[in-house]
Amino acid sequence: MKKSQNDTSRQPKKKSTLISKKYGAILIVCVITGFIIGFSYNLSKDKRTLSSASPQFEQENQYMEDLTGKQERNKELADELAQLEEKIRMYEKQFSSNETQYEQNRQDAEQLRLLLGLTDGIGQGITITLQDGDYNPKTTNPNEYIVHESHIFKVLNELKIAGAEAISINGQRLKPNSYIVCNGPVITIDGQQYPAPxxxxxxxxxxxxxxxxxxxxxxxxxxxxxxxVVTLETNDLIEMKTVSDE
Incomplete structure (x- = not known):
């Protein structure tokens, strides 16, 4: 009879433990389910937020791309400007060189015109007078005292070497191709005769x-x-007309 009562008293305890485990499992399932639901909600909320903000991100993205493009274009323009400035400096250098060369060419041309007798000769200079020497009757050759073209040529050549810009003899302007011939006591310059001195x-x-x-x-x-007989004078102003005006 005792044994039968002891067995009966143990059965409710075992049933209570089973129920307790069952509720614990349900609780765990509910917690996990709630976590999943909450996580899903937050994830969908983040997606909605990201979706609603995506146009702004796209606009900012576009701004950044535009800014990058403009920066690259500015760099290209800066490089082009540097190249153009270098060309300008080169042109200025060439112009300066050409200007100097032009001025030199102009001066050379003016000097050539002066030597050719195509422009009036005006400026300071010198006057040289050549005269026959005093005749000595004891000498056998009177030509030794006469001015010849060789004497004149010596003077003319030395004057040209020294840089004379214009030369005249007895008022007649000489040209580069002028010819001088001695005919006794006179000389002929380009067909014109002149006596001494x-x-x-x-x-x-x-x-x-x-x-x-x-x-x-x-x-x-x-x-x-x-x-x-040689005399030499300096003149502050000598004027010679052009060959064509003579």
Missing amino acids: FVIEAIGNQDVLISSLELTGGVFDQLLNEQI
Whole structure:
């Protein structure tokens, strides 16, 4: 009889433990289910938020792309500007060089026109007069005291070497191709005859012209040794007309 009561008293306890485990499992399932539901809700909320904000992100993205494109274009323009500035500097350098060359060419052309007698000769210079020497009856050759074209040529050549810009003899302007011939006591210049004394005018640097003529053993010493009377003067203003006006 006792044994039967003890077995009966153990059965409710075992049933209570089973129920307790069942509710615990249900609770765990509910917690997990709630977590999943909450996570899904937050995820969908984040998706909605991201979806609603995506146009703004796209606009900002577009702005960034535009800014990057403009920066690249600005760099290209800066490079083009640097190249153009370099070209300008090169052109300025060439222009400066050409301007200097042009001025030199202009001066050379003007000097050539002056030497050709195509422009009036005006400026400082010197006047050289060559006269026949005093005749000595004891000499056998009177031509030794006469001014010849060789004497004139010596003076003319030295004046040209010294940089004379324009030269005339007895008022007649000489050209580069002028010819001079001696005919006894007179000389013929380009077909025109002139008697002694022969007055040679030269436009140019006075000091240079005089120094070249008065060199020791130079032209003047040679003329004096050949009995030619030589006089030299400086002139502050000598004027020579163009060849075509003569």
